[in-house]
Amino acid sequence: MKLNEFVVPEAILPELKAESKESAIRQMVASLKTAGKIREVDEEAIVSAILKREELGSTGIGRGVAVPHTKHPSVESIIATVALCHDGLDFESLDGEAVYILFLLISPPDRPGDHLRGLETITRYLKKDDFCSFLKQSTTQSQVVDLLQEADENLV
C-alpha cells in the first residue's frame, strides 16, 4: 500500500496550531470534511469515536508521531490526513515525548486488513530518519504532497 492510495492531499494541515489532543483531532477531521471525504453529519461521531479510542491508550507511538484513528461505516475505503505541529503537542505518547507528525486514519469497520496495511505503510516510512526530518521541515501542503509522493517512489 502507498500513501497516495489513502492520504487526502487537500486535507493535509502543514502548520497545525493545537492546544490539545482533542483540538488537533477536531481540526484534522474537519479538514477531511472540508475536502469532501466525510459528511458533515458524520463529523462529530467520527471525532467522538477517535477520542474514545484515545481513552483506551494513546496512539502517540513514539518518534514524535501519533496515528489517531477509528473505524466508521461512512467511509468505503481507508482515508487519512496528515498534520504537522511544529511547536510540538502533548499527546500522552508511549515514550512521553511531544508529537510533531500526526496521521489520522478512518477505515471501514469490516476491513481490518486495510487498516493494518495503512498503519504498516505509515510506520515503514516514518522509520526513515530522512523522511521524518523532511516532513517536520515542511510548511506547505505542496511540500508535504511532494514528499509523500517521493516516499511512495522510494526516493526518500
Added chain:
Amino acid sequence: MNGSIVLRRTVRLKITQGLHIRACSNVIALVSRHSGQVRITYGDKTADASSMFDLVQLAAVPDSMLELEATGDDAEQVLNELEELLSKPEEPSS
C-alpha cells in the same frame, strides 16, 4: 539473539482486529516485564517485540500464524503469557 536459552513457539493470532496498535501496546507492556529479548515473525517480517514501529509493520491480520522467539531465564513464561494474549479475541475497537 544473546542469552543462553532460546525458545520458539508458533501461535495463531485470534485478536479480532489483528495486531493493531492497542494490541501492540499490550505486547510491549507484557514483554517489558521480562528480562530477555522477544521477537515475533509473521511471513518474511520479524519484529522486536519491544518496538511499536516494528510490531505495527508486521500488519498481522486475524488468524495469521506468528512465530514467537524468546531468550532469557523466563523465556518459557513470556511465551506462555504472549500466547495467552494473542490467542484470545478482544473487543473490536482498535
